[in-house]
Amino acid sequence: MAEPHPVLITPEWDAPATVRALCTTRHGGVSTGPWGEFNLALHVEDDSAAVAQNRKSLLKACDGLEQIQWLNQTHSPRCITADGNSLPEADAAExxxxxxxxxxxxxxxxxxLFCDETGSQVAAAHAGWRGLLDGVxxxxxxxxxxxxxxxxAWLGPCIRQPRFEVGAEVRVxxxxxxxxxxxxEIENCFSAAGEPGKFLCDLATLAALQLRALGLSRVSDCGLCTVDDPRFYSYRQHNPCGRxxxxxYRLP
Incomplete structure (x- = not known):
């Protein structure tokens, strides 16, 4: 049997040629059950050997890549400098x-995902609503x-407004x-849901608005929804699930 090969998505943006960016999907790995197939997370009760194999396959599929900085994500605003060896509690790395x-x-x-115009520095951030609100x-x-x-900056697949219901306290x-x-602008990112006290949140637009307010003009959004697109894991739709x-990264 041929070794599974990860199915990857390449962002459409005008990053420098020396920068490589990608997004994995749930296809092309060895995990089974609710984590099938290409789960890359160790904290979701998947078989650790399967996750290790999937991570190995990802590394092999990326030209010029030697190490991946994984994080212990806690919905915090913390950004660390990657070393490739530790597993820091953080939700972003550069x-x-x-x-x-x-x-x-x-x-x-x-x-x-972030990079500068010369391709000399890169970063990745995990922005759930809590981390986004707190400044990640x-x-x-x-x-x-x-x-x-x-x-x-490139905004990847996430839950989109028609699917992302939050309480009034989040809007406030x-x-x-x-x-x-x-x-x-913030209020326009929340529309009333069918249930009283509930709102539909446009997480990606909130992020894009903040990035532009910070001075970024090159902000690309893939527009993909993790709930509607079966290529991705969705915690709100299926729990347990993979990640x-x-x-x-920069090329050597």
């Missing part, structure tokens, strides 16, 4: 080292030596605390 990928795992939350994207942008207006928290967009990865 590096200027070649052949070392910054990666985040998601299954409805928003993955955001703000902190990631701050880690770049280059000015924000020279950065590129964004209106009162979210940094960057105007109050009107897919969004990663970015």
């Amino acid at each position: 590096t200027d080292h070649a052949a070392l990928a910054c990666a985040v795992l998601t299954a409805d939350c928003l993955p955001v 994207l703000v902190n990631t942008v701050k880690q770049f030596r280059a000015e924000p207006e020279t950065l590129h 928290a964004f209106v009162e605390r979210f940094v960057g967009p105007s109050r009107a 897919f990865a969004s990663l970015i």
Whole structure:
């Protein structure tokens, strides 16, 4: 039997030629059951040997990649400098080292990949609504030596507004605390749901508005919904489930 080969998605953006970015799907791995096939997370009760094999296959499928920085994600605003050896508690990572990928795992939350215009520094951030509200994207942008207006950002597959129902307290928290967009812009990202006190949240637009408020003009959004697109894991639709990865690295 042929070895499974991961099915990958390449972002459509104008990143420098020396930067490699990709998003995995749930296809092309060895995990079974609710984690099938290409689960890359160790914390979701999948068989650890299967996850290790999937991670090995991912590394093999990426030209010029030697290490992947995995994170212990906690919905925090923390961004660390990748070393490829530790497993830090953080929800974003940056590096200027070649052949070392910054990666985040998601299954409805928003993955955001970054690079500067020279391809000398890259970053990946995990932006669920809590981390987004608390500043994970703000902190990631701050880690770049280059000015924000020279950065590129790519918004990956996430749960989209028609599917993302939140309580009124989430809307109030964004209106009162979210940094960057105007109050009107924030309010426009929440529409009333059918149930009283519930709202449909546009997570990706909130992120894009904040990035542009920070000075970024090159913000690309893939527009893919993890609930509606069967290529991706969705925690809200199926739990337990696996996690897919969004990663970015510089060529040696």
